[in-house]
Amino acid sequence: MTLSETPVASEAIAGPERRSLRHRLADRGVDRLLLLSLPASLFVLVFFIYPSIYGVVLSFRPLKPVGAFGNYTHFFGDPFLRxxxxxxxxxxxxxxxxxxxxxxxxxxxxxxxxxxxxxxxxxxxxxxxxxxxxxxxxxxxxxxxxxxxxxxxxxxxxxxxxxxxxxxxxxxxxxxxxxxxxxxxxxxxxxxxxxxxxxxxxxxxxxxxxxxxxxxxxxxxxxxxxxxxxxxxxxxxxxxxxxxxxxxxxxxxxxxxxxxxxxxxxxxxxxxxxxxxxxxxxxxxxxxxxxxxxxxxxxxxxxxxxxx
Amino acid sequence: MNDRFSQLRLEGVSRAYGSTVALANMNLTVGNGEFVALLGPSGCGKTTALNCLAGLLPLTSGTITMDDRRIDLLPPERRGFGMVFQNYALFPHLSVYRNVAFGLQMRKVRRAEVRRRVSATLELVQLADHAGKRPGQLSGGQQQRVAIARAVVVEPQLVLMDEPLSNLDAKLRRDMRVELRRLHRELGLTTIYVTHDQEEALSLVDRLVVLRDGQIQQVGSPEEVYRRPANAFVAGFMGYRNMLPMTATPAEAAGGELRLSGLGLSLTGLGHVQGPVIAAIRPDDIDLGERDGNCIEGVVEEAQFEGREYELLVRTAAETVLHVRTHRHTTLGERVRLGIARDRIMVYPAGPDESPEQDSAEPLPVQAP
CATH class of the missing domain: 1.10.3720.10 (MetI-like)
Incomplete structure (x- = not known):
């Protein structure tokens, strides 16, 4: 679908005034209030997602040279740990x-x-x-x-x-x-x-x-x-x-x-x-x-x- | 299941919530196959009465008997009544079919029989094509019909309906009224119907019970209640929008003729009361032109076109505003002469308790001079 097919869109482009950011975001289905979640997203990213990924990566880097899955094989091989x-x-x-x-x-x-x-x-x-x-x-x-x-x-x-x-x-x-x-x-x-x-x-x-x-x-x-x-x-x-x-x-x-x-x-x-x-x-x-x-x-x- | 009773009797039925009396000493006898409406404004006790009948609320005092069997102590599940709730209360997790089958399954009806009766009932409410759907996938009117089907499929001795049409739009409400009448005719089930809509009650039922503050005001056929309201409250509720505080004196001539005066008016009515009264007049009963020697002069202050008729507000010389319905076209400011047949003026003794109680949505019918 091209823009010229939809009268609303073409009208909006033809309009003399530049429409507000809010309207342009709304056209893309974005509510600008979503921006309020930015700090929280940042917080989650820094204090949850990054440490989680770090932990997962770390788990594949055993202290001893036993290969990437060494820790996992050790865990499941040890009856006490298992x-x-x-x-x-x-x-x-x-x-x-x-x-x-x-x-x-x-x-x-x-x-x-x-x-x-x-x-x-x-x-x-x-x-x-x-x-x-x-x-x-x-x-x-x-x-x-x-x-x-x-x-x-x-x-x-x-x-x-x-x-x-x-x-x-x-x-x-x-x-x-x-x-x-x-x-x-x-x-x-x-x-x-x-x-x-x-x-x-x-x-x-x-x-x-x-x-x-x-x-x-x-x-x-x-x-x-x-x-x-x-x-x-x-x-x-x-x-x-x-x-x-x-x-x-x-x-x-x-x-x-x-x-x-x-x-x-x-x-x-x-x-x-x-x-x-x-x-x-x-x-x-x-x-x-x-x-x-x-x-x-x-x-x-x-x-x-x-x-x- | 369907052992027909001949009489349902409510005797001295009362229900209080703490110190608030919702229903006071209600006495009512309902015959088999009757279609009865409990009618009144919100808070009049009509739903309380219905819940007491269904067994969802215990009585504070009084008894309910079916022929000689006392039922007011039975839990709802052992009364075998069908109930249609205001917001339908359909089981959202069950299909339309299983909603309707529920009561039969609770009664341990055999599966083939369940299938036959559910299909027949869904046919009756014209929902056979929707048997597999969930209630959430249906429109309001369809959900409404499922609720009715669910209540009547068990062929209950008594069907209780709690404002079943109040959630529907005006057109659907009219259609459903016809449906309800048809269902009642075809199934012949004794039905008690709760509503605050007088028009709905008038068009549906055989007998009306008008309630106010938990007390019965009048019991009668729709025609009786409409034409001869028992008191000023009922009159106000049944659309007697002109409630005129006047004074009545018996005329010299015999035959119960009354002279009504007050508000700068002088009317002739019928009745046997004296002293301060409320004269209740329906807008439709006021004609343009003199009638029975009754003549009121006034000026058209407001005219609303309502399709078939005009609804007028006419202000008299003594600043009383009358509601009038007429076929004739009038112009604002036009001087008109109004007449009322003397037997269409309802005269009630004026008292603190008899004062008209109007729907808050409506304007006060009369401005005191």
Whole structure:
């Protein structure tokens, strides 16, 4: 298509005045407000994209002359290092799944006008603001052999000797639930609040009891949101580090990818190898997110208001 | 499913939200196959009444019975009523077919039977070609029809409709009215229809229930409510735009003749009230020229051409502005003589509670002298 074919364009060229930059940009589909994102783009470029690329490149430059893929072959050849993938999954996956599943019923209940809603929300949000280190510190005392948790259970006669909840995967998982659950809950709540309750009323008048309303109407509409919630919860749990070192057994079953990378970097001073571990962790996360979002696309993900 | 009831009775049905009473002591009996409208301005309690019927809101007091069966304690899913929501509340993740099939599936109807009934109902609402689409791919009018199909496919004992046409444009609304009447005729389903649009209610239903502040004002056929509003509120709501505060004195002659005076006017009407009254007159009931000895002189202040008729504002010598509808062309500033048949003046006792409540969109009908 040439310009002379479109009357508007030819008129614009013939016009005596030069049109403003804003109009000329708009003709190309560019809103000049986009320029406002320039500083942020620059920031991301300098502090995220460049370091990421640097890290990836670094991972292919091992300290020892073992070839470009030397670090990768070393990682997958070493059972201890390789095992950190399994460890991470064994901690992050149950924690993320639990957080999402537990968030659903609570979000369903908290969605309407519940008395004391603000108090409950505040209680739930506190763990996020406290930070993982403080939570881990608290758990260290609470869940220890002489902590309240075991003492109460023993006093109640439910257990004969203290449960071993610290310095293994349980401790890490508990800490991930405490810090990750509020996050999953708030996200789920916002998704479920976007679903028009009239649709459940409609299902009710059509003969669906509360459970079938949830199963046939609410849940299908919530699935896309749950997928996102799971992805974010999983990513949070996958990069676990403070609670793994404090509550877990960082040289054993809690030797997760983040611990492996940190140890490699700051105890062995092998930055390329640490980069390799980080790259592997990122790749795994992307794979999981890709898989979840792939599944999500098979569900309905449009409007949730009952009106197109 | 379709065991026909003969009477639906609401007795003393009330619903309060905290200290606000949305519905007060409503008594109503609906016969099988009836098409009833709950009509009133927003906040009059009509939607509350509908939600109470559907089981979506518990009653504060009162009972709802179907013949001898008490239903007000049943959850909505066990009442078996079909409901059409104002914004349709279609399931956006399901196809049109599955939206309509939903109620049948909940009732565990066999698959072949589901297919037959859904197809038949989609045929009825003329959406057979759209069965595979999602609600989001349909126009407003089509979504509306899906909502209706979804409610009637289960052949409910009672269909509840909550302002189902309010989201449609004027032309579509007219078409859908015809559709709704046809559906009601063909299916014979007892229908309770909530609307704030008096014209819609008049054209659709067999019986009108006019509500205000949670209380029934009048129950009657469209003709009755239109011609003989029970009180000044109903009159104002039914388009009696001239609400004249006047004083009534019985005439010497028998037969309920009334002398109405005030606002510099002197009219003859019919009725048995005395003292301060509201004389309610429809714009269409005012003719040019004297009528029944009633004659008002005034000047045409505003004339609006509305296709078939002109809508006039006529200012009398005592500065009262009257709404008049007429076929005759008049020019601005023209002196006219207006007449009203005496039986077309509705006379209601004036009281704080009986004061006309106009739609805020409309101008006040009368400027006090």
């Amino acid at each position: 095992g950190s993938i399994v460890n991470t999954f064994r901690i992050a996956l149950p924690a993320a799944i639990f957080n999402v599943l537990a968030a659903i019923p609570l979000a369903v209940v908290m969605r309407g006008a519940v008395k004391g809603q603000r108090i409950i929300n505040t209680i739930l949000v506190i763990p996020i603001s406290l930070g993982t280190v403080l939570v881990a510190d608290g758990l260290l005392n609470y869940l220890g052999p002489n902590g309240w948790f075991n003492r109460v259970l023993m006093a109640a006669g439910l257990i004969g000797h203290p449960l071993q909840l610290l310095h293994n995967q349980w401790g890490v998982m508990l800490s991930l639930v405490i810090t990750g659950f509020p996050f999953a809950f708030l996200l789920t709540l916002s998704y479920i609040s976007g679903i028009d309750p009239k649709m459940e009323s409609a299902a009710a008048t059509l003969g669906a009891g509360p459970w079938r309303q949830f199963w046939h109407v609410t849940l299908p509409l919530l699935v896309p949101g749950l997928a996102i919630t799971f992805c974010l919860s999983f990513v949070l749990a996958f990069s676990v580090f403070p609670s793994a070192t404090m509550l877990g057994n960082p040289n054993g079953d809690s030797h997760v990818l983040a611990v492996a990378a940190a140890n490699t970097a700051f105890q062995q001073y092998d930055f390329p190898m640490a980069s390799t571990i980080s790259v592997i962790a990122a790749a795994i996360e992307l794979l999981v997110i890709g898989a979840v979002l792939g599944l999500r696309s098979r569900f309905y993900a449009g409007t949730t208001t009952g009106k197109g």
